[in-house]
Amino acid sequence: MFILKRILCVGGIVAPQSTSLPVSQFSSCHNCLRSSKRRSPYSSVDSERYSSLVKSVMSSKVSSQTPETLQAEDDHIYGPVVRAQTPARAEMMRVPKTLHPFLNCVETFVTDEPESGPPARISLNRGQGRSSVPSVTRILQQTLSPEQVFYLERWKRRMIAELGEEGFKEYNQKLFRQGKLFHSAVEDFLTSGPTWEDRNPSETTEHAPEVQGYMQSISHVLEDVRAVRAIESTVQHDTLNYLGIVDCVARYRGVLCVIDWKTSDKPKPFLSNTYDNPVQVAAYAGALNSDDNYKYQVENGLIVVAYKDGSPAHAHRLNQELMLEYWRTWLLRLEKFTAQRSSHESSAFSGK
Numbered sequence: 001m002f003i004l005k006r007i008l009c010v011g012g013i014v015a016p017q018s019t020s021l022p023v024s025q026f027s028s029c030h031n032c033l034r035s036s037k038r039r040s041p042y043s044s045v046d047s048e049r050y051s052s053l054v055k056s057v058m059s060s061k062v063s064s065q066t067p068e069t070l071q072a073e074d075d076h077i078y079g080p081v082v083r084a085q086t087p088a089r090a091e092m093m094r095v096p097k098t099l100h101p102f103l104n105c106v107e108t109f110v111t112d113e114p115e116s117g118p119p120a121r122i123s124l125n126r127g128q129g130r131s132s133v134p135s136v137t138r139i140l141q142q143t144l145s146p147e148q149v150f151y152l153e154r155w156k157r158r159m160i161a162e163l164g165e166e167g168f169k170e171y172n173q174k175l176f177r178q179g180k181l182f183h184s185a186v187e188d189f190l191t192s193g194p195t196w197e198d199r200n201p202s203e204t205t206e207h208a209p210e211v212q213g214y215m216q217s218i219s220h221v222l223e224d225v226r227a228v229r230a231i232e233s234t235v236q237h238d239t240l241n242y243l244g245i246v247d248c249v250a251r252y253r254g255v256l257c258v259i260d261w262k263t264s265d266k267p268k269p270f271l272s273n274t275y276d277n278p279v280q281v282a283a284y285a286g287a288l289n290s291d292d293n294y295k296y297q298v299e300n301g302l303i304v305v306a307y308k309d310g311s312p313a314h315a316h317r318l319n320q321e322l323m324l325e326y327w328r329t330w331l332l333r334l335e336k337f338t339a340q341r342s343s344h345e346s347s348a349f350s351g352k
Contacts, residue, residue, distance in 0.1 A: 094328075094332055095328070096328060096331035096332050096335060097335060098331070099328070099331065100239065100240060100286075100331060102282075102285070102286050102289065102299075102323065102324055102327045103289050103297050103299070104289045104290050104297065118191075119190075119191070119228045119229050119230050119231045119233075119249075119250075120229060120230040120231075120233045120249075120293070120294065121230070121231055121232060121233050122230075122233045122234045122235075122293055123234065124234045124243070124245060133236065133241055133242060133243050134241075134242055134243075134337065135242065135243055135244055136242060136243070136244035136280055136283045136284065136287075137244070137280070139242060139283075139333060139334060139337045140276050140279065140280060140333060142337055142340065143333045143336045143337050143340070148275075148276075156168075159171065175263075177210070178210050178211065178214075178263065178308075179263060181207075181208045181210055181211045182211045182214045182215075182261065182263055182306065183232070183247065183261060185207045185208075185211045185214070185215055186215075186218070186222075186247075186248070186261055187231050187232060189215070189222065190222075190225065190228050190231060190248065190250070191228070191231065210308075212310075213307070213308040213309055213310040214263055214306040214307070214308060215306075216310040217306040217307045217308075217309075217310050217311060217312060217313045218261070218304055218306045218313045220312055220313070221252075221304050221313055221315050224252055224253045225248075225250050225251070225252055225259070226250065226251045226254075227250055227251040227256075228248065228249070228250040229249045229250060229256075229294075229296070230246055230248065230249035230288075230294070231247070231248055231249075232245060232246075232247065232248075233245065233246055233249070235284055235287040235288040235291050235293075235294070236287055236291055237286060237287040237290050237291070238290065239290060240286075240287075240290075240331075240334060242283070242287065242334065243287065244280075244283060244284050244287060246258055246259075246260075246284045246288065247259055247260050247261050248260075248261070249288070249294075249298060252302050252315075252317075255300050256296070256298055256299075256300065257298065257300045257301055257302040257317075257318075258281050258284050258285045258288065258298050258300075258301045258302070259301075259302045259303075259304065260277060260280065260281050260284075260301070260302070260303050260304070261304050261306065262274070262277060262303060262304065262305045262306065263305070263306050263307075263308070264305050264306070264307060265307075265308065267307070267311075267314070268305045268314055269314050270316075271303070271316045271318075273305075274303050274305065274316060277303050278301070278303065278316075278318055278322070278326045279326050279329050279330050279333065281301035281302075281303060281318060281323075281326070282301065282318070282323050282326035282327040282329070282330050283327075283330045285298045285299070285301060285323060285327075286327055286330065299320045299323060300317070300318060300319060300320065300323065301317070301318035301322075301323055302315060302316070302317055302318065303315070303316040303318070304316075
């Protein structure tokens with residue numbers, strides 16, 4: 001038994017105090033004090049081996065990664081970004097100040113009018129009191145959401161970086177020319193009489209080479225298009241003061257629809273991939289339903305996305321319920337456009 005002394009301070013007086021401690025316990029503590037320190041797991045790392053790598057990483061000022069590759073890598077690791085609610089969906093939940101009817105109840109419904117005769121083709125004439133009437137396309141372009149503007153500008157900057165200013169201008173001109181040729185080819189087919197399956201495949205060579213793939217792409221859709229009532233025809237809503245040109249009004253699988261033909265370089269298998277196209281179709285249908293030049297009503301829509309490589313087009317149908325939803329969205333966009341125009345006119349007047 002060893003005797004250990006510890007100092008006890010009582011009332012300011014230091015007094016030694018003895019404590020008995022078993023030999024076995026003291027011996028154990030003595031061994032702990034004399035044991036060697038634990039070795040660090042990093043002590044075995046060959047620092048010289050990795051020194052060059054560390055220096056290269058720390059000294060590099062330019063990364064080979066781009067915002068696009070970083071986004072792709074992030075999506076691969078964590079999955080795509082899922083938003084709680086997209087602006088488009090939030091907009092569709094809002095209610096317009098004036099819920100103007102989509103249908104004109106005064107007009108005779110579609111089943112009461114014969115479908116014979118050539119399709120309507122009313123040309124747009126800005127001189128007939130239409131000079132100040134905005135188009136559907138213009139209204140949609142000027143009422144884009146901040147998110148839509150951001151992605152559109154980012155795409156534009158990326159294209160200019162790849163093609164240059166002149167190359168980007170030529171790219172847009174090429175797209176515009178292809179669109180016109182494609183719509184003309186569809187128009188020629190729908191007014192030529194025979195159905196797609198009755199035509200000789202060699203007849204497709206009469207189309208410009210730029211659109212042959214698009215025509216092949218929509219061939220399965222054209223098989224179900226019948227009773228064409230309007231092609232490239234102007235529709236105008238006098239009460240809401242806007243106009244547009246519908247691509248086609250016809251029966252698709254027995255249902256009368258406003259049909260919009262689109263082209264795309266990328267697949268668009270879902271309706272959400274078509275952005276503002278459903279709003280555009282609903283706006284055209286609403287204008288047609290109120291236009292006295294058309295003695296019928298249309299409640300359904302169809303968006304056909306054609307592909308240049310000839311792969312089967314995607315046909316997105318808009319039933320009555322969807323059309324009413326997008327009609328409400330269109331009324332909101334129209335209210336926004338009207339407010340913006342009034343604000344600009346007030347600013348211009350006060351500036352004078």
